[in-house]
Amino acid sequence: xxxxxxxxxxxxxxxxxxxxxxxxxxxxxxxxxxxxxxxxxxxxxxxxxxxxxxxxxxxxxxxxxxxxxxxxxxxxxxxxxxxxxxxxxxxxxxxxxxxxxxxxxxxxxxxxxxxxxxxxxxxxxxxxxxxxxxxxxxxxxxxxxxxxxxxxxxxxxxxxxxxxxxxxxxxxxxxxxxxxxxxxxxxxxxxxxxxxxxxxxxxxxxxxxxxxxxxxxxxxxxxxxxxxxxxxxxxxxxxxxxxxxxxxxxxxxxxxxxxxxxxxxxxxxxxxxxxxxxxxxxxxxxxxxxxxxxxxxxxxxxxxxxxxxxxxxxxxxxxxxxxxxxxxxxxxxxxxxxxxxxxxx
Amino acid sequence: xxxxxxxxxxxxxxxxxxxxxxxxxxxxxxxxxxxxxxxxxxxxxxxxxxxxxxxxxxxxxxxxxxxxxxxxxxxxxxxxxxxxxxxxxxxxxxxxxxxxxxxxxxxxxxxxxxxxxxxxxxxxxxxxxxxxxxxxxxxxxxxxxxxxxxxxxxxxxxxxxxxxxxxxx
Numbered sequence: 001x002x003x004x005x006x007x008x009x010x011x012x013x014x015x016x017x018x019x020x021x022x023x024x025x026x027x028x029x030x031x032x033x034x035x036x037x038x039x040x041x042x043x044x045x046x047x048x049x050x051x052x053x054x055x056x057x058x059x060x061x062x063x064x065x066x067x068x069x070x071x072x073x074x075x076x077x078x079x080x081x082x083x084x085x086x087x088x089x090x091x092x093x094x095x096x097x098x099x100x101x102x103x104x105x106x107x108x109x110x111x112x113x114x115x116x117x118x119x120x121x122x123x124x125x126x127x128x129x130x131x132x133x134x135x136x137x138x139x140x141x142x143x144x145x146x147x148x149x150x151x152x153x154x155x156x157x158x159x160x161x162x163x164x165x166x167x168x169x170x171x172x173x174x175x176x177x178x179x180x181x182x183x184x185x186x187x188x189x190x191x192x193x194x195x196x197x198x199x200x201x202x203x204x205x206x207x208x209x210x211x212x213x214x215x216x217x218x219x220x221x222x223x224x225x226x227x228x229x230x231x232x233x234x235x236x237x238x239x240x241x242x243x244x245x246x247x248x249x250x251x252x253x254x255x256x257x258x259x260x261x262x263x264x265x266x267x268x269x270x271x272x273x274x275x276x277x278x279x280x281x282x283x284x285x286x287x288x289x290x291x292x293x294x295x296x297x298x299x300x301x302x303x304x305x306x307x308x309x310x311x312x313x314x315x316x317x318x319x320x321x322x323x324x325x326x327x328x329x330x331x332x333x334x335x336x337x338x339x340x341x342x343x344x345x
Numbered sequence: 346x347x348x349x350x351x352x353x354x355x356x357x358x359x360x361x362x363x364x365x366x367x368x369x370x371x372x373x374x375x376x377x378x379x380x381x382x383x384x385x386x387x388x389x390x391x392x393x394x395x396x397x398x399x400x401x402x403x404x405x406x407x408x409x410x411x412x413x414x415x416x417x418x419x420x421x422x423x424x425x426x427x428x429x430x431x432x433x434x435x436x437x438x439x440x441x442x443x444x445x446x447x448x449x450x451x452x453x454x455x456x457x458x459x460x461x462x463x464x465x466x467x468x469x470x471x472x473x474x475x476x477x478x479x480x481x482x483x484x485x486x487x488x489x490x491x492x493x494x495x496x497x498x499x500x501x502x503x504x505x506x507x508x509x510x511x512x513x514x
Contacts, residue, residue, distance in 0.1 A: 006497045006500065006501070009497075009500045009501055009504050010496070010497065010500045012500075012504065013469060013500045013503050013504065014472070014473060016450075016454045016503075016507070017373065017454060017458075017469055017470070017472075017473035018473065019447065019450055019451050019454055020372075020373040020374075020376065020451060020454060020455070020473065021373070021473075022369045022372040022373070022378070022381070023378070026369075026372075026378050027365070028364060028365045028368040028369065028378075028381075028382055028385070030360045030361055030364035030365055031360075033360060033364050033368075033382060033385070033386050033389075034356075034357060034360040034361075034364070036386060037356070037360070037386060037389055037390065037393075040390065041393070137378060137379055138378050138379045138382050141379065141383060142379065
């Protein structure tokens with residue numbers, strides 16, 4: 001083609017550059033990009049609490065939601081929850097477990113194993129025996145660090161007299177605890193758990209040489225949690241009673257208990273950091289707000305933790321689909337977390 | 346106009362109108378969707394941090410910046426081979442041998458683009474992405490009547506660079 005005419009050369013160059021076409025099925029999402037841009041503008045800083053949370057065996061995180069229903073002594077005092085349905089309907093103030101009344105305790109069954117790094121999704125899949133799902137490529141920056149844990153179980157034993165006394169001290173009248181609940185063993189089980197972590201700081205440093213944003217995001221997933229209760233035990237009724245002790249109004253307690261019965265993990269963040277016997281663990285959620293949101297796959301629960309200055313420090317989102325339970329937590333904005341959850345596939 | 350424009354007024358609309366197109370254009374250079382999105386976002390960030398003195402043709406400014414970022418990053422990127430390996434093939438692959446050859450060919454084309462002057466690379470990239478001569482002229486702030494000539498020169502430069510590196514084929 002040394003002496004080829006310009007048109008031939010132009011056609012040849014066009015044929016070469018045609019090889020570089022982007023995949024037809026790829027759809028860059030400008031809304032996510034814009035949200036990320038605004039997050040970058042805000043110049044978020046990494047919350048110290050977040051790193052501490054990461055130190056907690058992540059496998060435990062998926063089931064500790066139930067701790068709300070068995071409020072251990074460390075469940076925070078005077079938490080204020082902003083309980084929202086799709087539209088804001090009410091504020092719920094959660095009180096202490098009544099003083100002087102033994103609270104149901106959670107006992108881990110077995111010893112939690114720290115997450116074990118996995119090279120790739122195939123290795124994670126091989127370990128947990130299901131297909132881990134991630135947000136579609138490009139929603140979060142870079143490739144995640146993967147790790148897995150074994151299944152985890154935890155349980156508690158119901159003591160009727162304690163619960164009745166707690167109801168009485170909380171001024172909840174007209175509620176009777178069935179005597180046949182005495183000694184009921186309640187146990188929650190996870191499957192093997194897959195943990196994926198994204199660190200945008202590393203990517204920024206690597207590619208763009210820009211100041212670190214501090215954004216870190218973790219997605220934890222399990223097969224649906226299974227709850228073992230004695231035959232005939234009404235877990236929803238039990239959950240509602242515990243919520244009443246904590247100050248939740250009857251209708252809301254019933255609504256929350258019904259959801260907790262089918263997806264206990266939705267309560268996880270309310271107890272996170274205050275259940276583990278981790279040194280220094282304190283009231284992570286003293287400034288937390290909670291809202292119910294609608295995802296593409298159904299309802300989810302979103303919790304925003306704020307610092308003393310009122311700025312949101314971390315966002316945690318919980319949702320479930322028929323074959324998975326997910327927890328997504330990080331320092332991205334509320335909107336981006338929702339977009340990320342919707343992109344999990 | 347000498348003062349910096351207030352770019353915030355334009356950003357959302359620019360994202361909506363240009364982000365996807367810019368990202369796909371950048372993909373041609375870097376061959377990785379995630380990387381392309383990062384660089385497109387970086388072009389917007391540069392617009393925000395260091396806006397031009399006029400709001401005339403901000404899209405063109407973004408495209409020029411995005412292409413330059415992509416070319417510069419590809420030059421510097423030591424992990425290029427890794428990322429190119431990640432790039433999905435745009436067409437059905439019939440055999441591993443064919444996949445390898447296509448991968449090699451894409452890599453060659455990108456090497457040649459990076460070796461060209463950035464304006465020539467931009468001309469070729471924009472045309473390959475389907476932009477008209479008038480659009481290319483607007484994006485690159487060129488005289489519309491000269492774009493055809495400049496493109497022909499860019500094609501010739503591409504061809505020469507390719508032959509110098511890889512020989513006739």
